Amino acid sequence: MTAFLILIIIVLVLVTGIYYASWQNWLILRKPLPQQWMTFLDRKVLFFNKLTEPEQQQLKDLVQLFIAKKKFHGCGGLVINDEIRITIAAQACLLLLNRSTGVYPRLRHILVYPDAFVSNQLQHNDDGTMDDARGGLLGESWHFGKVILSWDDVKRGVTNIHDGHNVVLHEFSHQLDSESGSANGAPLLHSNSYTAWAQILSEEFEELNADFQQHNESVMDYYGATNPAEFFAVATETFFEKPRQLQKKHPELFGVLRKYYAVDPTGWQ
Ligand SMILES: [Zn+2]
The missing domain is CATH 3.40.390.10 (Collagenase (Catalytic Domain))
Structure with missing residues (x-):
């Protein structure tokens, strides 16, 4: 009997959690996308205009959820604005189109530097040693909840979408890999x-x-x-x-x- 009650409680907690998350998403998505965000998507995110109309709508919803749920931090004197949020969110969410994966559920923080930055992360080598990964980095993805980006390189990536280099796609694919x-x-x-x-x-x-x-x-x-x-x-x-x-x-x-x-x-x- 006790085991049965515990099972009922577990099921109730899970169902409540699912409904609560859906309700939160509904609250976020019922507000229309601000016009200025649409302008950034149209003019700055070149990938956006390549998508079909249903994919564009999906991407807009994903961007809205991403921006509502993740915290952006300006580093090295950079002040976070809507252009930075939209440019990063739209490219990160491109990797989520047509998939029911959630919006990077383990990611909490996006740190943005004006340009290449120095990492404090220790790099684990195959032989068991660790290096202090010094040197200018364009981006970095941490296993638990954090991506770090250079805004200069984010802009470079979003304005040339045919050179095979895109720091946002790169770092957010590491996030998917970590899941x-x-x-x-x-x-x-x-x-x-x-x-x-x-x-x-x-x-x-x-x-x-x-x-x-x-x-x-x-x-x-x-x-x-x-x-x-x-x-x-x-x-x-x-x-x-x-x-x-x-x-x-x-x-x-x-x-x-x-x-x-x-x-x-x-x-x-
Ligand atoms: Zn990498």
Whole structure:
């Protein structure tokens, strides 16, 4: 009997939690998007105008939820404004279109510096040592609740969407990767997708490493050869910014990313 009561209480808590979250989202989304936000989306976020109308509506809802739930912090003298919030939120939420994943549920804080910043994070190396990752960084994604970005590089990414470099797509794909419990290049997938994902991404990772060693040309940035987590982040940037080249040169990788991200950016060119 006691076990039955505990089960009932657990179910009630879970159901209440789900309804409370839905009610919170409803409260946020019932307010119309401010006109100024629409102007930023239209004029500053080049990806936005490539989307279909239903995708644009989805993105607007995701941006509204993102901005309501995440806290932006200006660092190094930068004052956060709507342009900064919209530009970051819209690109981060591009990775969530057509997927029922929630809006980065573990992420709480976005720290924005005016330009490249110095990290205090210790870098864990494969041999067990740690380095103090000094040097100018464009972005950084922490496992638990934090992304750090350079505003200069965010602007550079959003104004050139065909060069394969986008710090927001890069860092937020690390956030998706972390949702599986560790950042290892395998985000949360449908249970029957892990085998194909592991096989294709590890083969492509090895190929990028070989291209790097042999100085061959590659559609992906060689930074992706650093480790599987960076490979997934760089492959994400390439998927959204150079989709046709990726599809032509790496059709299997393009295929698993199209399935995961549930969009086909080849139609956005
Ligand atoms: Zn990275």
